[in-house]
Amino acid sequence: MKNLDTKTSINWLKYASPKTFYPLAGKLIPWCVIGAVGLIVYGLYIGLFVAPTDFQQGEGYRIIFVHVPAAWFSMFLYLLMAMYAGLGLVLNARLSYMMATAIAPTGAMFTLVALVTGSLWGKPMWGAWWVWDARLTSELILLFLYIGYFSLQAAIDDKNRADKASAVLALVGAINVPIIYFSVKWWNTLHQGASVSLMKAPAMATVMLKGMLVMAIGFWLYSIAVILIRVRCEILERDSKAAMFNLGL
Amino acid sequence: MQWHSVNEFLAMGGYAFYVWGSFGITFGCMAFELWLLKKRSQRIAQAVKQEAF
Amino acid sequence: MPKTKLTQELGTFSVLYRILARDIKVALRRQSDVTAVFFFFIIAASLFPLGSGADPKLLSAMAPSVLWVTALLSCMLSLSRMYSSDYADGTLEQIMLSNQPTVLIVLMKILAHWVLSGLPLVFVAPLIGLQFNLSSAELQILAVSLLMGTLALSLIGSIGAALTLGIRGTGVLIAILVLPLYIPVLVFGAGAVNAASIGMSPNGALSLLGAVLAMALVFAPLASAAALKIALE
Numbered sequence: 001m002k003n004l005d006t007k008t009s010i011n012w013l014k015y016a017s018p019k020t021f022y023p024l025a026g027k028l029i030p031w032c033v034i035g036a037v038g039l040i041v042y043g044l045y046i047g048l049f050v051a052p053t054d055f056q057q058g059e060g061y062r063i064i065f066v067h068v069p070a071a072w073f074s075m076f077l078y079l080l081m082a083m084y085a086g087l088g089l090v091l092n093a094r095l096s097y098m099m100a101t102a103i104a105p106t107g108a109m110f111t112l113v114a115l116v117t118g119s120l121w122g123k124p125m126w127g128a129w130w131v132w133d134a135r136l137t138s139e140l141i142l143l144f145l146y147i148g149y150f151s152l153q154a155a156i157d158d159k160n161r162a163d164k165a166s167a168v169l170a171l172v173g174a175i176n177v178p179i180i181y182f183s184v185k186w187w188n189t190l191h192q193g194a195s196v197s198l199m200k201a202p203a204m205a206t207v208m209l210k211g212m213l214v215m216a217i218g219f220w221l222y223s224i225a226v227i228l229i230r231v232r233c234e235i236l237e238r239d240s241k242a243a244m245f246n247l248g249l
Numbered sequence: 250m251q252w253h254s255v256n257e258f259l260a261m262g263g264y265a266f267y268v269w270g271s272f273g274i275t276f277g278c279m280a281f282e283l284w285l286l287k288k289r290s291q292r293i294a295q296a297v298k299q300e301a302f
Numbered sequence: 303m304p305k306t307k308l309t310q311e312l313g314t315f316s317v318l319y320r321i322l323a324r325d326i327k328v329a330l331r332r333q334s335d336v337t338a339v340f341f342f343f344i345i346a347a348s349l350f351p352l353g354s355g356a357d358p359k360l361l362s363a364m365a366p367s368v369l370w371v372t373a374l375l376s377c378m379l380s381l382s383r384m385y386s387s388d389y390a391d392g393t394l395e396q397i398m399l400s401n402q403p404t405v406l407i408v409l410m411k412i413l414a415h416w417v418l419s420g421l422p423l424v425f426v427a428p429l430i431g432l433q434f435n436l437s438s439a440e441l442q443i444l445a446v447s448l449l450m451g452t453l454a455l456s457l458i459g460s461i462g463a464a465l466t467l468g469i470r471g472t473g474v475l476i477a478i479l480v481l482p483l484y485i486p487v488l489v490f491g492a493g494a495v496n497a498a499s500i501g502m503s504p505n506g507a508l509s510l511l512g513a514v515l516a517m518a519l520v521f522a523p524l525a526s527a528a529a530l531k532i533a534l535e
Contacts (some may be wrong), residue, residue: 044272048258049251052257060263066275089528106282113278117271124267144482151478155469164532165465169479172461172525176483179514183486186510190493222279236293244301246292 018095018235022246025228032225039218048212063121064208069216071114071135073223074142075177077107081149082174085167095231097163100170100237102155102230106223108146114139134188138181145173159238310383317402325414327440328387335380339419340426343376347430358435367497373448374484377455380419381480382472384411384463385530386513395534404527412460412523420452436499443498446505447511451491454515457522458483464529486514 047065048154054061081103088096118136119129130136152169156162252258261268329335351361352369381436388394397407428441428450436444466472494507 006258052251053262058264060264060267062261062264062268066271070275075275109278113275116274120267120271120274124264141482141485144478148276148479148482151475152465155466155471155475161532161535165529168461168525168529168532169465172483172521175517175521176486179517180482183489183510183514187489187493190496190507197390226282226286229290233286233289233293236290238295247297 011239018098018239021095022232022235025232029225029228032221036218036221039214039221042216043086043211046207046214048096051207051211052205057125060121060124063117065211065215067114067117067121068212069219070117071109072216073219074111074114074139076109077103077110077223078142078145078170078177079125079174081107082170085170089164089167089171092240094104094163097167098231099227100167102227102234103223104146104149105224105230108143108150108181109130110219110223111143111146112137114145116168134181134185136186141180141184142177145177149173314402317400318406321397321407321410322414323410323461326417328417329414335383336418336422338518339376339380340422342379343372343423343426346375346429348433349373351433361433362435362437362440362499365431365436365440366492366499368429368434369427369444370448370451370488370492370495371453373401374455374481374488376423376479377419377452378459378480378484379465380390381459381464381476384415384460385467386463386472388535389467389533394530395437398530398534404530407525408460408464408530409462409523412456412526415460416453416456416499420448420456423452424448436495440498443504443508447491447494447504447508450508450511450515454487454511454518455484457515457518458487460526461522461529464526464533466528487511490514 043065047062051065053059065229081100084096084100084103087093090102115136118139122131122133122136123129149166149169152161153166156165259265260270340509347369350364354360354364385394388397394472395483398404400407421459424445431441431444459476459480461483465479466475469475473513490507490511494504497507
């Protein structure tokens with residue numbers, strides 16, 4: 001594996017080496033945690049106390065304050081994972097692969113949360129736990145894509161190959177995500193699916209939007225914190241010498 | 250403020266199970282993820298210590 | 303002129319044609335590979351009426367999805383063999399070392415797979431469609447959608463086959479990797495037949511299927527070639 005030449009690389013690239021990244025991540029994590037907790041508590045306050053009752057969906061609509069940010073991040077984290085995977089393939093940088101590996105579980109977790117909360121919203125609104133609605137179906141397929149990524153990584157013993165192969169899969173998946181989303185929407189209109197949607201844009205009050213955004217930024221900081229913690233674990237697991245140094249032994 | 254009493258808040262207009270279920274699962278999953286990570290870093294620290302000494 | 307020199311002077315097209323012809327010839331020699339996919343499709347599709355009852359209306363409503371999903375699974379069955387036999391005896395490495403572009407070599411392997419497991423389904427699916435009470439207009443659309451769709455399936459499937467090359471328990475793993483990626487093909491392919499059966503024009507679905515096929519033609523060989531290089535490192 002070729003290493004980045006320090007002479008020709010730009011200064012910020014030094015953070016692309018696991019050795020310098022490890023302590024930097026350690027410094028960032030507490031701030032992210034504090035920010036995440038603060039914003040999520042504030043978001044909960046807006047969502048549960050400030051936001052008015054929806055005239056159509058009653059109090060049941062309050063599920064959107066967790067569902068919508070989770071759904072956003074399930075997709076955003078997949079794309080971010082693919083971006084790091086692509087960066088890894090182009091630069092052949094180990095840290096990029098580790099980032100991609102570290103992002104996947106959090107993305108899958110948010111996908112699962114979006115599915116379960118969507119289903120909890122669907123039961124009172126649609127009268128069924130599951131409706132083949134375009135958004136829910138896309139989330140389900142996204143979960144399958146994450147499962148494929150994990151399965152491929154688990155099946156390959158050689159770490160180097162696992163990194164690269166799953167990176168290719170992540171990129172292929174990322175190209176497919178918009179196509180899948182479009183095809184599912186098209187399929188839904190062909191078969192005239194449910195007309196009520198989880199996000200009704202016109203009726204959305206500004207407070208509701210604000211609550212969702214605050215929550216989303218809180219989830220974002222949470223994701224960063226968790227991903228950084230996981231990257232640190234990856235770094236330690238892959239290199240026992242670095243692990244001893246970083247743990248002060 | 251939307252609510253007149255604690256009970257009204259908890260009842261969520263009859264949607265209590267769905268609303269609290271959603272919030273519970275969301276933050277439960279996040280807490281579970283953090284707990285798994287804590288376990289993982291403890292395991293690594295132990296393995297590294299064993300190797301060092 | 304020595305023989306080695308001759309092979310060096312062969313043009314790209316002739317080398318690619320040889321790869322394609324060789325793949326098809328090898329597979330035809332081992333007939334079981336080709337016929338197994340074919341018979342799997344017929345048998346699996348025939349199971350559905352046994353499960354659901356033989357109401358002609360129900361059958362014709364189910365037919366597009368049943369035939370399309372069965373075709374998709376049949377194509378998938380033979381994916382793990384796309385590169386693995388050449389990988390096992392070292393041929394693949396040699397082909398990759400030849401100075402032809404890997405992408406084109408991969409494309410030939412994909413075409414061979416399509417000719418052997420996708421194309422036969424295009425001809426047999428309308429026959430099975432008759433058992434499902436489909437009208438001749440629907441059968442035509444079924445054949446056209448499968449003609450385009452199975453090629454897209456082979457293209458997308460080759461990425462899965464290349465990524466899992468030389469890994470234990472490949473069959474199920476390929477299914478997990480590839481099935482989610484197959485969804486747009488299934489939606490537009492079965493959608494075209496569905497549209498025809500409710501009296502709408504299938505052209506929209508077919509052109510979307512064509513667009514998916516075009517995208518697969520551009521991206522799938524690139525991704526497969528990258529995956530093969532990673533597997534052979």
